[in-house]
Amino acid sequence: MDFNHSDRARALQEQLSVFMDRHVYPNEKAYEAAAHDGMRDGRYHAPALLEELKAKARAEGLWNMFLPKAHGEHGAGLSNLEYAPLAEMMGRVEWASEVFNCSAPDTGNMETLALFGSEAQKREWLDPLLDGRIRSAFSMTEPEVASSDATNIRCSIRRDGDSYVINGRKWFTSGAQAAACKLLIVMGKTDPDNPQTHKQQSMILVPRDAPGVKIIRDIHVFGYQSGIGHPEIVYDNVRVPASNILLGEGRGFEIAQGRLGPGRIHHCMRLIGAAQRALELMCQRAESRAAFGMKLSEHGSVREDIAHSFCEIEQARMITLMAADKMDRLGNKVAKDLIAAAKIIVPSMAARVIDRAIQVHGGMGVSQDTFLAKAYTYARYIRIGDGPDQVHLSQLARHLIRQHAQPAAA
Incomplete structure (x- = not known):
């Protein structure tokens, strides 16, 4: 099995290694100190240092490296195999991935929109995510059921005319505390009585500031408060346009x-x-x-x-x-x-x-x-x-x- 990389992939590895040595490792303590004071008004505000490093990374072409070749016009166009050593380097520092617009949950959300979003959805949400102008969250896990079996999910997504109305309680919605978070991708049930249990669920795009989106509390992991947060959220009669459904009902x-x-x-x-x-x-x-x-x-x-x-x-x-x-x-x-x-x-x-x-x-x-x-x-x-x-x-x-x-x- 040949895991040798192309010249371009090796060049990116060297470039990323140099960037980490010059800009990321020396700033670990400064970042932690600034991030500690980032929570204001219930939202996490990223340190100015992070935005400075993001600008440097983008200027050097170290941006959206996670995107596969099918979406290469938006990023480095690497294969998964080529991306692996780059992700490994970024994983050496907890927050480094965001410097290069390669952090979860945004990476998964961007791939979701790239693969399954309509052209209008891509223009509204994918483009600013690829630019690093906004962040996003993924809202699937629920506190009241064993969400390891996703068929248990209870959150309701009900069609009402030209809209969908969402009601439910989620937690570990990673990213939703970030001040830059503008989009929630929510999984819930549009057809709870469908005998095909894997056709009951759908995913829908919900603006973070939509009326009825209520942050209850942040969930700490082993006592640590994550910057972007893993909050518990109640969706209380949240109404969004029917065009916000991803791919169609039953495709969750x-x-x-x-x-x-x-x-x-x-x-x-x-x-x-x-x-x-x-x-x-x-x-x-x-x-x-x-x-x-x-x-x-x-x-x-x-x-x-x-x-x-x-x-x-x-x-x-x-x-x-x-x-x-x-x-x-x-x-x-x-x-x-x-x-x-x-x-x-x-x-x-x-x-x-x-x-x-x-x-x-x-x-x-x-x-x-x-x-x-x-x-x-x-x-x-x-x-x-x-x-x-x-x-x-x-x-x-x-x-x-x-x-x-x-x-x-x-």
């Missing part, structure tokens, strides 16, 4: 599958970057600290943790690249087995590696003095976000059983 699951496949693999790419950085910090810490008359790096248990971490990162990176390659060659649907495998393997791997790095750092590892605590939170959360491990394990096993249950003819 179809859209979700088209959206979540790339989103899942992008999370895996970023988490590999976080794990790789944690391994590097673990090695540096182990070599610079001594305990019981020896460097930490001379203790057998620490060496084993470092070696295990290297092996696990390389295994996870390989299956992620295999998934990206299969997506490029055969399409997201055909690659769903490897996407599921990567989603199962990578977040758990990253959490283990980061946890080992935290242990080697001692008290410093759980403090704000390294990126490790937030990185661990991200890795652990993604074992639930975009579908919990158990769902991916079950679906992958079901696919494998169908594939291999019948013995081959002698």
Whole structure:
């Protein structure tokens, strides 16, 4: 299997690496300090530093690199395989992806609009998202039901003349607290009595400032308040034009599958970057600290943790690249087995590696003095976000059983 990249892809890797060294790593502490004071009037206002870095990145052509070749006129036009090492670099710093307009949930929402949006919807929402002028959120998970089974979703999307009326309660609507968030993509039921349960759901575009959109509270993850927020939202008789429906009634699951496949693999790419950085910090810490008359790096248990971490990162990176390659060659649907495998393997791997790095750092590892605590939170959360491990394990096993249950003819 040949994972060699084109000259252009290698040039972008070098360019991005230089940008990270010059502009992102040196500004980590400044960004954190500014972001801490960003919440005003119930909305998160991005630091001016971030906007400055976005302008620099766009001027250098490091913009919308996540967009596949089918939408290359809007971005770098890279394949998933070519994008993987770039996403890995960005994943080394929690907020770096936004600098390059490559952050979730906007990436998934932009791909959704590019694939399934009407021309009018693209003009109104996709174009400003691609320009980085606005941000967006994805509103699917509900607190009152087990949303790992999306057929449980209760949010109502009811046709009323030339409008749809939306009623329901959502949470973990990532991105909705951002002051720049102007669009919510909401999944709900337009036909709750349809005997085909996967035809009951639809997705609809809701302006963030539409009357009846009520932010109840932000949801903190392990005590951390995310800048863009994961709020709980009540949709109280929210009325939007009928033209805001995506693709048509009953197409919600179809859209979700088209959206979540790339989103899942992008999370895996970023988490590999976080794990790789944690391994590097673990090695540096182990070599610079001594305990019981020896460097930490001379203790057998620490060496084993470092070696295990290297092996696990390389295994996870390989299956992620295999998934990206299969997506490029055969399409997201055909690659769903490897996407599921990567989603199962990578977040758990990253959490283990980061946890080992935290242990080697001692008290410093759980403090704000390294990126490790937030990185661990991200890795652990993604074992639930975009579908919990158990769902991916079950679906992958079901696919494998169908594939291999019948013995081959002698």
